[in-house]
Amino acid sequence: MKIVIALDGDLLVSEDQSQGMLGQMEAITGIADQMGELVRAGHKLVITHGNAPQVGFMLLRGEAARHIVHPLPLDICGADTQGATGYMLQKALRNWLDHEGLENEVLTLITQVVVGAPAPHGAPGTKGIGPFFERGRAQALNKNHGWELEMVPGQGYQRVVPCLTPKRILEANSIRHLFERGQVVVCSGGGGIPVRINELGNIVGVEAVVDKAYTAFLLGEELQADMIIFVSQWERIINTFDLDLNNGLLNFHFSDLDNLLDRNNKIEDTMRHKLIASRNRLEENGRPVLFVPPDQLGKIPDRCKGIQLVSGKIAVKS
Amino acid sequence: MSQKIAVIAIGGNSLVKDKTRQSVQDQYKAVNETCKHIADMILAGWTVAIGHGNGPQVGFVLRRSEIAFQVEGIHEVPLDVCGADTQGATGYMLQQNLYNEFLINKIDKKVATIVTQVEVDPNDPAFQHPTKPIGSFMDQSLAEEKKDKEGWSIREDAGRGWRRVVPSPLPKRVVEEPAVKELINAGMCVITVGGGGIPVVADESGKLVGIAAVIDKDYASSLLAKGVGAELLIISTAVEKVALNFGKPDEEWLDRMTLEEARKFFAEGTHFAKGSMAPKIQACIWFLEGGGKTAIITNPENIGRALAGETGTWIVSE
Numbered sequence: 001m002k003i004v005i006a007l008d009g010d011l012l013v014s015e016d017q018s019q020g021m022l023g024q025m026e027a028i029t030g031i032a033d034q035m036g037e038l039v040r041a042g043h044k045l046v047i048t049h050g051n052a053p054q055v056g057f058m059l060l061r062g063e064a065a066r067h068i069v070h071p072l073p074l075d076i077c078g079a080d081t082q083g084a085t086g087y088m089l090q091k092a093l094r095n096w097l098d099h100e101g102l103e104n105e106v107l108t109l110i111t112q113v114v115v116g117a118p119a120p121h122g123a124p125g126t127k128g129i130g131p132f133f134e135r136g137r138a139q140a141l142n143k144n145h146g147w148e149l150e151m152v153p154g155q156g157y158q159r160v161v162p163c164l165t166p167k168r169i170l171e172a173n174s175i176r177h178l179f180e181r182g183q184v185v186v187c188s189g190g191g192g193i194p195v196r197i198n199e200l201g202n203i204v205g206v207e208a209v210v211d212k213a214y215t216a217f218l219l220g221e222e223l224q225a226d227m228i229i230f231v232s233q234w235e236r237i238i239n240t241f242d243l244d245l246n247n248g249l250l251n252f253h254f255s256d257l258d259n260l261l262d263r264n265n266k267i268e269d270t271m272r273h274k275l276i277a278s279r280n281r282l283e284e285n286g287r288p289v290l291f292v293p294p295d296q297l298g299k300i301p302d303r304c305k306g307i308q309l310v311s312g313k314i315a316v317k318s
Numbered sequence: 319m320s321q322k323i324a325v326i327a328i329g330g331n332s333l334v335k336d337k338t339r340q341s342v343q344d345q346y347k348a349v350n351e352t353c354k355h356i357a358d359m360i361l362a363g364w365t366v367a368i369g370h371g372n373g374p375q376v377g378f379v380l381r382r383s384e385i386a387f388q389v390e391g392i393h394e395v396p397l398d399v400c401g402a403d404t405q406g407a408t409g410y411m412l413q414q415n416l417y418n419e420f421l422i423n424k425i426d427k428k429v430a431t432i433v434t435q436v437e438v439d440p441n442d443p444a445f446q447h448p449t450k451p452i453g454s455f456m457d458q459s460l461a462e463e464k465k466d467k468e469g470w471s472i473r474e475d476a477g478r479g480w481r482r483v484v485p486s487p488l489p490k491r492v493v494e495e496p497a498v499k500e501l502i503n504a505g506m507c508v509i510t511v512g513g514g515g516i517p518v519v520a521d522e523s524g525k526l527v528g529i530a531a532v533i534d535k536d537y538a539s540s541l542l543a544k545g546v547g548a549e550l551l552i553i554s555t556a557v558e559k560v561a562l563n564f565g566k567p568d569e570e571w572l573d574r575m576t577l578e579e580a581r582k583f584f585a586e587g588t589h590f591a592k593g594s595m596a597p598k599i600q601a602c603i604w605f606l607e608g609g610g611k612t613a614i615i616t617n618p619e620n621i622g623r624a625l626a627g628e629t630g631t632w633i634v635s636e
Contacts, residue, residue, distance in 0.1 A: 020394065060390060070341040076411075080379075087402035107497045109432065110413065171429075178497055
């Protein structure tokens, strides 16, 4: 099968922040081992990943050092994290494959996406990013940099940026070229670096975040993938679907998604984006969408625990 | 139709012009100019792979990391990950500007940035004599603490304080070379070996592990050029041509030399500055010995004229 794997960004950092980069490497290695099993089983993988914690660290560093080193705009932060996270993923997966005698290459491609409309109705249209500021500093940042800031109770003021829907992956050709030759491609980290085409027809970076769930579906279409897999912490999936996940892969009909979104207020923003993207895209193409925790990834499709969204168009496996 | 492949190694001055122009906007402008010259190469019929330096950029990442660790206790970024960060960010700026240049020039080409690891030999003698200073100056007690706790090599730097020094081993293998080659063969413009590549070594079990080292970007570009079967290696630097007896009364600017002459001048040891022109000449010699036809050393603004044979220093295989 051709599979798009979309990893939550917080799976790629250590829960214990004191572990720093070693902790990140360990977390990434654990997931790489699972993805290796899928390659061994003969599946073709393209891997995309979130980057919220990683960009968060960059913004904190940038802010702490602002008086000495120039700060970084958001598109550059995204590019930085694509490089660093991609490196760690490709190294870890390549090491696993080498060890198992598999010859697939693993490559990271820096990826830009042309963004368009705000996230679709029902999905959060903005996202808070970076450090919290006191009121005075927040006002100065608003005045000097045009930032929008919002008060987060108990924490302080935080910058908010729009969350935009990706329309087109600029590097789709090179991704497809490598993917079709059996290489594992890591790309469009953070949903892709958001860019727009300006009046002159030039590509320019945008200060925004991308609805990365949509990017996963775009990749699926570009590569004619057979399946999209969203990988999140167990707890996050359980809280979202409100189901016991101990019974293998449960089917969830996509027509029930609206109902779920309405009735469950425990659904986190990141999951809300995924569910709404799934609802909007699944109807069009009938491609299976899975929600699984990281330790189940290697057992897909037959032996894993998790949720499979199904539409009327595909055979429902009981 | 077989392609004419060129590798261009762009120097730090193509990205950061001087100390007053270091911000992201300044870097972006500098990259934009460089991309015009690369578009010239493509218009002249070359399929181009691009290597670039990252000295100042890694310096910025490290400085932010150090300050944020001191002020906020945020984990520090190890040197291999700094390299991956800058490959992402610089690759992004290059590929975006190239797309825009291609648009202006109606060039139908795709650009890909590949996050690239370069393997070095753990027995490289450079590991016994770390020479490259990185990061900020420290007082002696902090330097010694870092030495004891984190195994850093440290050195007193001409009365200005203490600095960390890391080895600069020779590149042995561009890990992602097969994929770079595939994309080049498909006619794409590929950005790779940024900063000389992310340095990795194979541990006893054969796994690649990132290390704290710096690889010369001209050496890495030369190795890549050999590997992908390039005819031409361009090293873009601060001077239009190479000089014998540089800076002395009998200084002599060179238009052309054969491989044999280049070897002879290099062996004389007095012509080319260590750590500056000497490694560039060495990189050209290795490239030509490995089957390359032509190496050119010139500055960014003269790339087009140098290709037309009007300037630059040409080093030819015979």
